[in-house]
Amino acid sequence: MGGVKEDEIEFLVELLSKYPLESLRKIASAEGLDYYRLKRIYDRYYGKYLVVSATYNIRLLGLKSFVGFLSVPADRLIEVALRMTKNPFIGYVNPAFGFKNGLSVIFYVPKDQVKDIDEMLAKYSDDFEYYEVWAYPPPKKPKEWGDWELSYDYAILMDILKWDARTPMKRIAERLGKTRPTIRYMINRLQEKKLLVGFFPLVDMNVHDRGVIGIASELKEEVLDKFKDYEISVGYLPGRGYLLEWFFSSREDMGGKVLEFSAYVEKLLVEYFEQSFKELNDNNKKTAFQRMVKKDGSGYRSILEF
Structure with missing residues (x-):
């Protein structure tokens, strides 16, 4: 930095x-x-180091969130990542080495296509594992999964707001061929339906170029207190445990981090946030919803199409 x-x-x-x-x-x-x-x-x-991004309730949109780990030879990482980031259901792909050497992946799957996950991941690797992941702490009474019930224009709008919620209203209206009052109505409708959770500033991953990912069968509360000075993310893996991710700089002692965190997890790997992968992920993210959704607005395309 x-x-x-x-x-x-x-x-x-x-x-x-x-x-x-x-x-x-x-x-x-x-x-x-x-x-x-x-x-x-x-x-x-x-726009360089941070951006305000829209956050959506993917449960109400009928999408389930997963984290996956794929074995991929080092000389094929870019090739496989190129293919994976053509799939709009792939949230991000990064090199990772540990209990799986290859790629770590966040991906989203329509609720009625979960049965197709193995077939999708098998396109990229013959050795993988994945887990459904929820926000932590998990809700005591999870709401029912929703469906895509909006026109295709909403998919375009959601991509714009996800990429940069501070995009001028005039530019959004021009992109959609609608008036500014119509765009405001569409945003209000997303909020009223509780699909749009809010707008939050996100710091670019270039600030932290390394991460340690751990999977634990139980979450020890002392972990959050012990590492409160680090940027740490916790996910709940239904029926499996917890996903712990710590972000830091390569200038710090990575060996020490691994030793320190390994005491609290059963599986561990180190993730690398490289610029070439960031560009692939960003290009995929810019138009993800509008490529996930059928142009007639009738629902999601198949995760196997890509």
């Missing part, structure tokens, strides 16, 4: 958490900040 001031990124993240869609002038006025200083910081980092 040469030349990047982490305190300025943190400052911007804090502001955009409070005012995700407001203009810089409104933010400066509300917070009593110097507009030109805020604009300099915003122009320096926004």
Whole structure:
């Protein structure tokens, strides 16, 4: 992160958490900040190191979330990743080495296509394992899975808001060939149906270029307290346990991290956030919903089509 001031990124993240869609002038006025200083910081980092992204309730959209680990020879990593990131149901792919040497994958599957997961992953590797993953802590009474019940235009809108929720309304209206009031109505409808959870600033993975992924049959509460100074993510694996992921920089002692975290998990691997893979993932993510959904809006395409 040469030349990047982490305190300025943190400052911007804090502001955009409070005012995700407001203009810089409104933010400066509300917070009593110097507009030109805020604009300099915003122009320096926004779109490069962080972006405001829409978060959706995939359960209500009828999608199930999975994490997978595939054995792939080192000399075939890019080739396999290229093929995988043509599939819009693949959220991201990164090199990973540990209990599986090859690729770690996040992917989303329509609820009625879960039976096809093995066939999909077998296109890329003959040795893999995967787990359904929920947000932590899991709900005590999970809601029913929904379905895609929107027109195709909503898929395009959702991609735009997912990629950059601060995209000017005028540009969104031009992209969809609709008026700005219609776009506002569509966004309000997503919120009213609770499909759109909210807008949140996301720091780019380039800030953390390594991760340690662990799978544990039980979650020891001391883990979250012990590593509270690290960026840590926890997922619930129904019937299997928990997914723990720690993010850090390659400048830190990776060997020490592995030893430290291995005491709390049964399976462990190290994930690498490389620029070439980031570009593949970003290109796939930009239009994911509009390639998942049938153009007549009647539902999702097959995960085996790609």
